[in-house]
Amino acid sequence: MKKFPFLVFALTLLPAAAYADDYVLTLKDHQFSPAELVLPANQKVKMTVKNQQATPAEFESADLNREKVVGANDEVTVFLGPLDPGTYGYFDDLHRETTGKITVK
Amino acid sequence: MLGALVIVFRETMEAGLIISIVLAATKGVTGRGLWVSYGIAGGILGACLVALFTRSISAALEGMGQEIFNASVLSLAVIMLIGHNVWMSRHGREMADKMKTLGEAVVKGASSFLALAVVIGISVLREGSEVVLFLYGIAIAANDGPLMMIAGGTGGLALGACMSTLLYLGLLHIPTRHLFKVTSIMLALLAAGMAAQAIAFLQQAQVVDILTSAVWNTSGFLSETSIPGRALHTLIGYTDRPNGLQLIVYSVTLSTIYVLMRLFGQPVAAKGAI
Numbered sequence: 001m002k003k004f005p006f007l008v009f010a011l012t013l014l015p016a017a018a019y020a021d022d023y024v025l026t027l028k029d030h031q032f033s034p035a036e037l038v039l040p041a042n043q044k045v046k047m048t049v050k051n052q053q054a055t056p057a058e059f060e061s062a063d064l065n066r067e068k069v070v071g072a073n074d075e076v077t078v079f080l081g082p083l084d085p086g087t088y089g090y091f092d093d094l095h096r097e098t099t100g101k102i103t104v105k
Numbered sequence: 106m107l108g109a110l111v112i113v114f115r116e117t118m119e120a121g122l123i124i125s126i127v128l129a130a131t132k133g134v135t136g137r138g139l140w141v142s143y144g145i146a147g148g149i150l151g152a153c154l155v156a157l158f159t160r161s162i163s164a165a166l167e168g169m170g171q172e173i174f175n176a177s178v179l180s181l182a183v184i185m186l187i188g189h190n191v192w193m194s195r196h197g198r199e200m201a202d203k204m205k206t207l208g209e210a211v212v213k214g215a216s217s218f219l220a221l222a223v224v225i226g227i228s229v230l231r232e233g234s235e236v237v238l239f240l241y242g243i244a245i246a247a248n249d250g251p252l253m254m255i256a257g258g259t260g261g262l263a264l265g266a267c268m269s270t271l272l273y274l275g276l277l278h279i280p281t282r283h284l285f286k287v288t289s290i291m292l293a294l295l296a297a298g299m300a301a302q303a304i305a306f307l308q309q310a311q312v313v314d315i316l317t318s319a320v321w322n323t324s325g326f327l328s329e330t331s332i333p334g335r336a337l338h339t340l341i342g343y344t345d346r347p348n349g350l351q352l353i354v355y356s357v358t359l360s361t362i363y364v365l366m367r368l369f370g371q372p373v374a375a376k377g378a379i
Contacts, residue, residue, distance in 0.1 A: 055242030066309055068171055071159040077168035079311045094239045
């Protein structure tokens with residue numbers, strides 16, 4: 001972070017984390033699990049994407065307007081919502097055949 | 106090998122299209138090749154650093170480091186593009202006239218072109234870091250072998266460079282008196298698209314949390330993740346599901362550039378026709 005001092009100011013703008021549940025999406029052997037993650041509708045959700053592979057990945061979803069690189073054996077936080085009920089697709093942008101679905105109800 | 110080819114191709118194409126526009130926009134400027142090379146070299150170095158520090162960047166700023174980093178470098182590129190366009194609105198005519206009477210490569214480079222080198226550096230950094238991560242991933246997985254990876258990577262690089270060269274050659278067909286008008290419009294659209302993307306990253310980090318619903322959806326017509334969709338995304342900021350704030354930021358950026366170019370442009374217009 002020292003390398004990007006101009007970013008530090010933004011820290012003060014970040015929303016305070018006030019999320020009741022933490023939803024987890026795990027990427028292993030080029031498969032997301034759970035295959036169909038269920039999230040609650042109309043509320044903010046904090047989702048953790050864990051990459052348990054030796055290779056980097058990029059969680060990307062046009063449906064959710066999200067894209068985020070997840071390093072090898074690393075995890076990232078993705079804030080979502082409030083979302084309307086429905087099904088949202090996502091994929092690993094570095095391995096496009098690796099896809100998954102999120103159901104919001 | 107196909108994976109490496111596709112990823113390297115699409116990232117090279119995205120950065121390459123921007124380099125092509127910049128090269129066309131600096132036609133006739135002495136020493137531009139050097140600046141462009143510095144931009145590319147700096148971008149590659151930056152891409153390696155970003156890939157190397159992925160973990161620290163992600164973990165920074167309460168986990169939102171990636172989004173804020175992307176939004177910041179994109180904003181910097183937007184400011185550089187606006188600066189250059191305003192400068193060109195003042196000097197573009199002059200440059201075109203000199204080039205017509207004295208031939209090419211007569212215009213001394215100005216600091217404005219340094220701004221464009223920064224834009225190139227940022228584009229190469231953003232696209233390149235994905236390539237580095239991906240190739241590193243294949244190298245680790247090692248189910249393909251290094252030769253296949255090099256073959257795929259080189260093929261992708263060549264294809265991406267071809268696409269960009271085609272755009273550049275196409276732009277060079279524009280008569281000199283219109284060229285800088287066209288490149289200014291293209292750079293303005295580039296800036297608007299980057300600004301809309303920057304705001305999308307701030308929305309993803311929920312730093313800005315308004316107007317997040319998609320206003321329309323054209324993914325059935327042209328998906329943003331297809332190759333033509335990606336090219337358009339780079340060139341004009343095409344997004345298949347733009348949200349309200351992205352549309353506002355896009356329009357505000359374009360209007361700002363227009364107003365600034367009007368306001369600061371053409372002080373020498375009185376010199377009239379040549």
